[in-house]
Amino acid sequence: MSTPGISVLDGKYMVTMDMFPQQSREFNQIYPFFEHLKEGRFTTTKCRECGAEPFPPRVLCPECLSTNLDWIDWPTVGTVVEVTEEVVGVPLGFGKPPLVHALVDLQGKRTFFVRIINCREGELKPGDQVKLAVFDIDPVPQEMGREVVMVPRVFYAFEPVK
Amino acid sequence: MDRNVCVIAGGMSKWGVREGSQRDFFQEAAKACYDDNPLVKPKDIDGLLVASAYTERTSYQTHLAPLVAEYIGVKPKNVCARVELLCASGSSAIILAFAMIKSGQADVVMVTGGEKLYTPQKWEVFYSELASVDHDWDGSQGLGLPPPVFAMVAKQHMKQYGTKKEHLAQVSVKNRRNAVHNPNAQFRKAITMEEAMAARMIVPPLTLFDCCPITDGAAAIILAAEEKAKELTDRPLVYIRGTGQASVNNMSANMPTWTTWEALKIAAKQAYTKSRVEPKDIDVAMTHDCFTISEIIEMEDLGFCEKGEGGPFVADGQTDFGGKVPVNTDGGLLGCGHPFGGTGIRQGIEVMKQLRGDAAQQVPNAAIGLTHNLSGFIAAHTVVIYGREP
Ligand SMILES: [Zn+2]
Secondary structure: OOOOOOHHHOOOOOHHHOOOOOOOOOOOOOOHHHHHHHOOOEEEEEEOOOOOOOOOOOOOOOOOOOOOEEEEEEOOEEEEEEEEEEOOOOOOOOOOOOEEEEEEEOOOOOEEEEEEOOOOOOOOOOOOEEEEEEEEEEEEEEEEOOEEEEEEEEEEEEEEOO | OOOOEEEEEEEEOOOEOOOOOHHHHHHHHHHHHHHHOOOOOHHHOOEEEEEOOOHHHHHOOOOHHHHHHHHHOOOOOOEEEEEOOHHHHHHHHHHHHHHHHHOOOOOEEEEEEEEOOOOOOOHHHHHHHHHOOOOOOOHHHOOOOOHHHHHHHHHHHHHHHOOOHHHHHHHHHHHHHHHOOOOOOOOOOOOOHHHHHHOOEEEOOEEHHHEOOOOEEEEEEEEEEHHHHHHHOOOOOEEEEEEEEEOOOOOHHHOOOOOOOHHHHHHHHHHHHHHOOOHHHOOEEEOOOOEHHHHHHHHHHOOOOOOOOHHHHHHOOOOOOOOOOOEOOOOHHHHHOOOHHHHHHHHHHHHHHHHHOOOOOOOOOOOEEEEEEEEOOOOEEEEEEEEOOO
8 A cells, every 4th residue: 555645654544534434342332333234234223211213323312311222123125215326526435427326215214315336327216125235345454452453344325126 | 792793894815726725815815805994904803713624634734713813914812713614614603703792702803714625636625525424424325525415405306396407507507697797706707508508417417517616715704893893994884683503404314304404494584583684675695506406495495485486586587686686696606616614704795795885796775685504414504694784
């Protein structure tokens, strides 16, 4: 790995340039979300006191301020409300154009605006079904004492149900 | 203490793809601001607020306000700090300066804002946009750059209300035409309806001229307590009458509706109530036309027209000179460009000029003006109302 213009950074990891969140216990208290993703589960936190299901998952219920939260499974299949296809200006790290996004009704839980992968231009239409798609992303070289440990990571998009 | 607050000077650097650094542009903006009102000297200024969103990412500089103070000859003694709310950083700083002066915590505050967004390699600014939305949950879906978000808004507004691509094009044609008269605007060439309709596709239905550009530049404005203002200007006084700023969600999954912007309605209601005016009283408005569809929805949610009528309202010329409420008379974001921290200040300067009566394209007898910004994933809205009377 080389970093032109800043040779002292050759081979260094920069959290300030990482497009994905930290997923280790040391750097993120909602790390179970990512553990669940690896099992193909899409989860969030549900408040034991008031029943609220906030998303993104968190450590404090924003409705009643309880910290008594349980992990619960949400649906992994949703219905497309509308589709966008970015043909110019796709950011680094998101593949060749078009970058497809869809507004997806996750069975009434929330309406997510998410990236759609494994999908050709013009393929997806309102009313179509899409399902959770989990993929590996770059691991983070994290210092643990004197060691540097590679922390594996995953992230999610949705894909058409064929 | 509850004092009236006036705007007594304002100026901006040339905006666009600029040669120079962030600190160069802050100096240029300060110079333009001082030149606008030679009666105000740096020694009169007791507070400085600096609005900048990307200073850490594209200039590797935090603790920006004392740096800017040093460069523009100001030695603040009541406040010297940076304010950040991405695209609404400038108007947020104006709100805070207004509150400080109104409450007696400061007498004369300069608010300056701007960005150096073009980097030696262009990918970096686009990549940095991943920090502008919820980084972990929306940025990671590739939603840092806003065109897909506003394309989704436009598609749904078209479906629900029959808004047409021609309506979108009309907004860019008007704002580009207005920018021709603004020497500091990024784009100073008018475009035709045909050009707007045939432009390169970005994210359907949005084409090139539906989107504001990436911009370098800065702007500065000076606010003063009424008594000070009477000493420090010989021009007609322009007052800040009232403000509102609201947020009801941040992550996209928590957006209540995509085509009615609840936070805008709340911010507008607060500003109208505190200013003791109604939408029909607004003579001129600078609204956040980051995309053409934005200006159309803003006409509706600011109460200038009925919900769903934004497209026809624009097409009828109601937002042009001679219409109900001329909008973005200096070119807006689509014409002037959008260096995030500078935009709210640029809007305030144009409204100040309109109410003083010395705008490049004057709305006759403008007495009440409004500015509006949205920021982030349509996640916060900021409204400021100015008047010739307090
Ligand atoms: Zn709760």
